[in-house]
Amino acid sequence: MSPRSFIRKIPRWTWFTLSTVLVAVVGLSIWAFGFLLPSQQAAAETITQTATADLQTMEKSVTTTGTVTPTVQEDVSFAVSGTVTKVAVEAGETVEKGQTLAKVDTLELKASLLEAKATLAEAEATLATAEDDNDGTDSAQAREDAAAAAVEVAQESVDDAEDAMDDATLVAPADGLITSVGVAVGDKISGSSSSGSSSTSGGSGATMGGSGSSSTSTTTTSSSAAFTLVSTDSWSLDVTVGETDVSNVAAGDQVELTTDDGTEYFGLVEEVGLLPSTTSGSAAYPVSIAVTGDGEGLFDGVSVDVSIIYERRTDVLAVPSAAVTTADGTSTVTVVADDGTQTETPVEVGDSSGSYTEIVSGIDEGTTVLVASFTPGEGNSGTTGGFPSDGEFPSDGTFPGGGEMPSDGQFPGGGQMGGGMGGNQ
Known part of the structure; x- marks a missing residue:
């Protein structure tokens, strides 16, 4: 078909x-x-995003990184010799400044103090006799001067002996955590550098008697490792700043610190080093920073981002930087009137900080400026x-x-x- x-x-x-x-x-x-x-x-419809020119706080800063450490981290030592009669704290305890840590016997210290006071009394009596016998001759005046000097020396001995009595009680120099204890009751403490010892304790590395010692029942131990104290509410850190930025940093500058989890802390610059170190040919200057407040949540070794604020100005007229257009050295913003009319307006700009730009002249506070304009689907x-x-x-x-x-x-x-x-x- x-x-x-x-x-x-x-x-x-x-x-x-x-x-x-x-x-x-x-x-x-x-x-x-x-x-x-x-x-x-x-x-x-065309969508426009606007902003209002208002007063901002403008900052200039130097950024770096650092590691937080306790402000106090030291061995607490006896300044006198004697036998330990009391150990008042254990490792792991938190102590306050001035709290008693340990004591040594004061028998010899009291004897030294009494002897110093007796010497002082004799010197004062000698001085009184010399003053009475002073007939104005050179020899009599010399005897009086010598007696007065002897009184001064004797008084210093008394003062030292009284200080030694006070030092028989070892106290915490600051608030903190006792991380190690290197003495025990019965140990003989040397307030000087160290005499011999027959055993070493663990932890702090102090030399002391006790179990594991030789046949002697007591030992002589250095006071430098009696206790180790670490602060828990006082923190600091050392950072480095490049040679191009160090001239902007000074003692007293405020510091903003941020941990990896976003927690913020604050501090102050304590000291700026004068001598740099060199790494890969560039100079870096040390800067010491003290964390203000108790630093709750910080711990030894935590890493932080550091922003050192070296200039802060308040009540600065500024607009979002995206609203400013610069071409051929001329900066402009688009002013949006109440009726939606847009006018391109020249402005004089100053510093930029973050996402804002300072406006020196050209518009006033409260002026609405265009930030972005677009038509969906265009x-x-x-x-x-x-x-x-x-x-x-x-x-x-x-x-x-x-x-x-x-x-x-x-x-x-x-x-x-x-x-x-x-x-x-």
């Missing part, structure tokens, strides 16, 4: 149905591309959603992106227009 005969046998109602469907598809396409999408584009060529902004089909038969109007009734991908649809019904 020939194609023409086959077509003649198709009922007319079938041709009518196919024609109706085709007309509907073409009509919907014209409505969508010609009216719906352009109306959606027209409804898309393309780079004045189109929205990939179609021409005027809602018209291209006159040259070319779609956006390079596609062309099919001349053979075929859409890209194999779809057909017209009678080809009938084969799929």
